[in-house]
Amino acid sequence: MGAPAQPVSEPVPAGLTTASDGERLWLLPAWPDGATPALLEEYDTAPMPMDRSGQARRVLAAALRCCWTRLDDAPWPGEAVPVPAVLEVYGGMSRGDAELARRWATGELRRLSDTGWLLLDESAGVVRPGPRVALWHDDALGPLRDLLRRLPEPPQGVLAGE
Structure with a gap:
């Protein structure tokens, strides 16, 4: 939960x-x-089962690409960004029916929020890294930074905080 x-x-x-x-x-x-x-x-804390774990990882990566604006810093607490920006980056990573991908990605955003990987505020339409991201060890961040740099660019203005 x-x-x-x-x-x-x-x-x-x-x-x-x-x-x-x-x-x-x-x-x-x-x-x-x-x-x-x-x-x-x-300890009754089994991870939440993910039907499409690969998709969940891609949605998390798309969210981090938008929310982790200064890759040289730690990802937590990150920046709140509009959900459509994350969906646009995710769309640039996927193939096939774009509308279906957006609907699946929206569901994954909710599941990632339910498990603490992301903080999703649906009423405000924004998302940012969740508290579980704060637990990542510094030595694990290098490969993640490299991966995020290879993902599609966030929409204009997201990295600038506009």
């Missing part, structure tokens, strides 16, 4: 790590390196 958020002023329970955007604090489990899906399932 994603990461629970609380005000920054609230105490943090032991055994959790946090990600903050200045206003809210998300509580995230502190799993040891190498935790397998079996261990997560044992």
Whole structure:
């Protein structure tokens, strides 16, 4: 169900790590390196099953391409960008029926938001990186930066914060 958020002023329970955007604090489990899906399932925190995991990864990459505006910095907390900008980048990565791809990508945005990978505000029509992105280790970011640089450019004005 994603990461629970609380005000920054609230105490943090032991055994959790946090990600903050200045206003809210998300509580995230502190799993040891190498935790397998079996261990997560044992603690009743099995990952949400994804019917189209490859598509979910591409939608996450498209969102990061738009929201992670300064690739030399950390991806968290990132920038909020219009959902259509993410869908346009995703459309540039996919083949086939563009309208069908947009509908699937919209569903994936919601699932990625439900699991804490993205923060989707449907009423405002914006998305930004979720608190789980804050847990990525610095040494894993280099290959991700290289990948994102190869993706289609976000629509004009998104990287400039307009």
